[in-house]
Amino acid sequence: MEPKGKFFMYAVMNATVFMPYLFFILAGNQYQGWLNGYASLIIFYVFKSTGTFLFNAFNYQAKTKSLLLVLLTMGIIGSVLASFGSFDALWIEMGAILIGISSSMALPVYITLQYHDHFYYGRKMSNRNYLRALFVIILALAIGGILARYLYPSLAFLFYAALLLITFYFVSRLPDYEVKTRSGEAFLIRPFLVFFIASFILFLFKEARTIESTDYVFWVFLAALVGILIFIGAGLYLMPRMKLKLEPWILYFSFSQGAIMSFTLLYGTFVALAEKDFNFMLFGVYMVYFLGTLFSLAVEPIVKKAWGKRPILYLYSLGIALSFVLIVIPARLSISVGIFIASLFLSMLSRHLNRSAYATATTEMQDASLLLRSRWTKLGSICGQIFLVFLLFIGSLFSALLDFKQVIAAFNGAENMSNDLFFDFAGTALVAALGILLFLFAGLRKYRGTVKK
Secondary structure, three states: OOOOOHHHHHHHHHHOOOHHHHHHHHOHHHOOOHHHHOHHHHHHHHHHHHHHHHHHHOOOOOOHHHHHHHHHHHHHHHHHHHHHHHOOHHHHHHHHHHHHHHHHHHHHHHHHHHHHHHHHHOOOOOHHHHHHHHHHHHHHHHHHHHHHHOOOHHHHHHHHHHHHHHHHHHHHOOOOOOOOOOOOOOOOHHHHHHHHHHHHHHHHHHHHOOOOOHHHHHHHHHHHHHHHHHHHHHHHHHHHHOOOOOOHHHHHHHHHHHHHHHHHHHHHHHHHHHOOOHHHHHHHHHHHHHHHHHHHHHHHHHHHHHHOOOOHHHHHHHHHHHHHHHHOOOOHHHHHHHHHHHHHHHHHHHHHHHHHHHHHOOOOOHHHHHHHHHHHHHHHHHHHHHHHHHHHHHHHHOOOOOOHHHHHHHHOOOOOOOHHHHHHHHHHHHHHHHHHHHHHHHHHHHHHHHHHO
């Protein structure tokens, strides 16, 4: 029998990626709290990026269905706490932690359940259910946005809690898939270190945007630089000693996927902030990225058929390289088109990596394969953000026009860029793009070895 609420679960799980972020932007800024009211948004963002590593550090072993129910419970409790933010900002900041952790892991865990359902029962989402899910997402965004923006902000979080509660019911009705899970009870120090260091760096970067004193911000970024060096050193030390649980090329491309996503969105956002153009950020960056993701669902079968039997990752890599060429051209239209193309190919790449991770994982790892892959994507996203901002500040040391204080002012959206400064920012983007493409090329080499076998 077909599971009930399949399209609803799909819609809400995909919405967990961006809906809470929208609510914290619209509702969180209306509360007077820590960091001029930005604390809840920053806390949510940090835990959304790093919460999966904290969860992994406690080595909680459970089947995917049980894990998703735990994550939904965390999201429900966090949303209810956030709804009390009108009484005290501390409530919304506490809720941001739980919502962030839930949002960090819910989607890959749910996709794993979808793959289990297809593997054991041969069931897939129909086109009709995809259209229903799209309608639910659009309707939920409209209702939530109206609640947060024009009515009572706390109702937006209660609305989100209600969506998660309904999803909890549908998930609890899914069959218990007979899958194997790994055993383990020890606390894992490596993912905890990743969580701690990455959270520290990201929080400092985001906090800098709320502080007007450029002298203080300098010391903030100096502390972040120390964290970056520790992060790199730990990575170089641990990587050769790690026993990889998925195919190396999958992990390389997963890391690259996260770095590409953060690069396109962060650079577009930075340009919009620097020019104090909220409409460009909303419609020229985020809306374009969202449309690229939706469009990929329609064109993927056509693209694959046209490409034929050649290795598909070569096509995806070429598409991403083309998007980078357009993004680094200092023109708004070019940046928007580049973001659209990047989103288009990233979405197709993500689905390909999910299928490959599930199909190639060992029986013991299959249940956790997509969650593991998502952690590498998160790691790539974190590193992409860190190094783009870091390169921007390094670039200010070699620019005749761009200095440290101007970077801080632009990062805070405090002044417009001149056309000359725009080229300095584009130069930084070019260096970051080349670095990501080099890592993508390393993944292609690993992939080529697999294809030849």
